[in-house]
Amino acid sequence: MESFERPHVARLVRELTDESVPPLIVAVTGPRQSGKTTLVRQALRRLRGMGHRTRYIALDDPGQPRWSSLSGSDTTVALPPPPRDTEWLVSVWRQARRDAEAYRRGLVLVLDEIQHVKDWSSVVKGLWDADRREDHPLKVVVLGSAAWRLLTGMGDSLAGRFMSFPVRHWSLREMVEAFDVSLDEYVFFGGYPGAIRYAEDLRAWRSCVAHSIIAPTIDRDILDLTRVDRPSAMCQLVDMAPEYSGQVVTYEHLAGRLRSGGSPTTLAHYLDLLSDAGIMTRLSKYAGSAVRRAASNPKLLVLNPGLMTALSGYSFDEARNDRTFWGRIVETAVGAHLHNTLEAAMHLAYWRDDPHEVDFVLFQGPRVLGVEVKSGRQRRALPGLAAFKKRFPKAETLLVGGRSGVRTNQVPLNEFLAEPASHWLSGKGWGPA
Structure with a gap:
């Protein structure tokens, strides 16, 4: 796994070294446990090997930021933990700008989990526009846990200033190359590189999916940053994933299954948020007409089969021996692959x-x-x-x-x-x- 690189790494390096087009802020977004931070670090390692200077800062790190100084990539500068506010962001950016000017190839600044800075988009807009006016050789990469969250934070303020760089769930080919999983193992455990190491311990694997993927996605990636009037309804929607993935249902039926109820508009909104977060989505009926598609009953689809099986309570052997359930997992894997x-x-x-x-x-x-x-x-x-x-x-x-x-x-x-x-x-x- 340490030596495995997704194709995204080479693409990100190309984006950050292409001098033929004006630079844009690269927004790396995607679901939790899709390997965003790992692939960005791999890209930075390649860039340093090519003679570029880089600086990586994780905004959700409770400790001090650590970055390479211009005198050598192994030297770090330790600072007391600063508040992650707009003043801090301006200070970090300006220091990176000065360091970029001191080196002929400039500098790549990476801000991981940028949404932890309140009102960050308006500050970044001003800083980025100033960089372009002054032609500063600073390139910037921002990371977020899901595309919807970064785009919600940006609104229109960064329109034309950023390039979307989506990172989605791992494919069968990637999981086979990195972890040598079988087809059936991929169908059951899904495309989660962090959780697959627990495949031999089903209890630990389920715990990883529940507590390291589902819970923080809802609590930190959705509820902290988006208005959700009935959080319990959203959690219940996720709990119903094993039962309803691949099924066409009515919103009225879903509302009847939820303890707190909910209107069709509310449930559709929650499913859209869960879709942007890489959990589950709703498909419309194809009828050759966009209007008729929008008005149809939804087909629910989990976006990583590992989510469906982790919540189902089935063991690997039990799932394979239940032909009906296994057929639904396979259908989910195909639909998720197409969507992703x-x-x-x-x-x-x-x-x-x-x-x-x-x-x-x-x-x-x-x-x-x-x-x-x-x-x-x-x-x-x-x-x-x-x-x-x-x-x-x-x-x-x-x-x-x-x-x-x-x-x-x-x-x-x-x-x-x-x-x-x-x-x-x-x-x-x-x-x-």
Whole structure:
């Protein structure tokens, strides 16, 4: 694991060394335990090896900040713990600016968990604009636990001044390369690099997911920074993840299951917050119309299968032996993979026209792909895909896993999870049955 680097590292290095375009503040965002800090530190190590100067400051560190001095990368300056306020931020920035001027290649300043500074965005706007007017060679990277939180903090004040650099849950390919997990282990434990080391101790693994991922995501990444009128309702939504992931439900049904209730608008808002935080999301029904999609009942989808299994109480063997539950985990893994690898202007939905249904619909512009997931080995007809193709003749269809008794494009589960959504939407990598 120590030597493993996600592709993000090379991309971040390129962004910070590309002199052909004006610099922007790089906003590295993503769910907890997705490895944001690790990959940024790896990028800084590469930059130092290339002769660049860097400075990393964790704003959630209760101790003093530590950074490399200009005289050598192994030398640190220890200061008393300062208050993390705007005055402190201005002081840190100005010192970094002076140090950047003293070195011909400038300096890269990293501020981890920037949202801990109240009203940071307005201060950064003024400092960044001054840097551009004076042509200071200072480059800045900010990190946050989820895209929604950083963007909420920015509002419009940093529009045109930052570049979004999303970091999402780990893919099957990354977990295999870093930890040598099997396909079934990935489906059960999900793409959490920090939690996978507890895979041999199920109690410790569940505790890690519950207390190091779910709890701080809700308590610190959502409730501390966003107005939530019924926090207990949001927690109950997460608790229902094992039961409802992959299911189409009505908001009225969800409200009836919650002790504190909630209107459809409120529940939709909570699900959107949980989606931005990388926990679970809601998919709309595909109907070839944005208006009709917005008005449909949601299909709930957990965004990392490890969240679903950790909350389920199933052991690894119990989950695999329960064909119904395992099928739902596999469907969740496929849907989460598609959602986590979506690109700009790409959308994910489901389709239903009773009695027919297609698990997922991936679309971008004129391209539409209906995806059905089967975890069993038996050959079955696929009336859902056939009905979908009849309703939308220009759409492509794809079966993931299992085998089909009808002619359709199909791909094994492990191969599907190895490529991003754009790969499958383009029609690459599959063949007829």
